[in-house]
Amino acid sequence: MAFGLKREELKSWKKQVESGEIAFLTHYWLDSRFPGCTTVTKVGCKNLAKLVHWGEQYHLDPKWIHHDDNYPHFDLFGDRQKEILTKEGVWDQINKFNL
Template sequence: MAFGVTKQELAAWKRSVRSGNVAFLTHFWYDKRFPQYNTVTKAACSDRGRLIEWGLTYGLHETWIHEDRLYPHFDLIGADEFRILEQEGELEKLLKLRMRAGSNHERMR
């Protein structure tokens, strides 16, 4: 379940992914395997080949792709999430969520 995302943000992300763009959806998240993280970014693209190439530029392995039929994606967390979003010029949403959660983004780098 994605918390901290509006219906409009989700719809825009889906349209962008279906159009063959690499698109980012950052939201609050909890997984007991990774209790130190409270956000995740789904980096998705309907063109799997493009997604693989994009991931390789950031050191992400093809085997890490979540094989969703419509929205194949990488889940970005922690330092990789921050680094990749910063390099992609997509850091604003992550910082806003972390401020809302009272997190110090430097601690999570």
């Protein structure tokens, strides 16, 4: 279940993904399969080759890309989420969600 996300944030992320940019979207999230994780960051890009290449630098397996919608993306959570957001300099989302 996702929450803590504004419609405009989602629209902006979708627009960036559609234009072939690497885009980050963090929101609150609860899933019993991942106890202790309360947020997820979706890192998307419509250009699959670019998304795969981006993920390689963080050892993200291309098999982990979600293709279930028109917005291909990796899901990041836990320690890896904070590590990658920090390296990418996505401070607004780190600060907003106290990661």
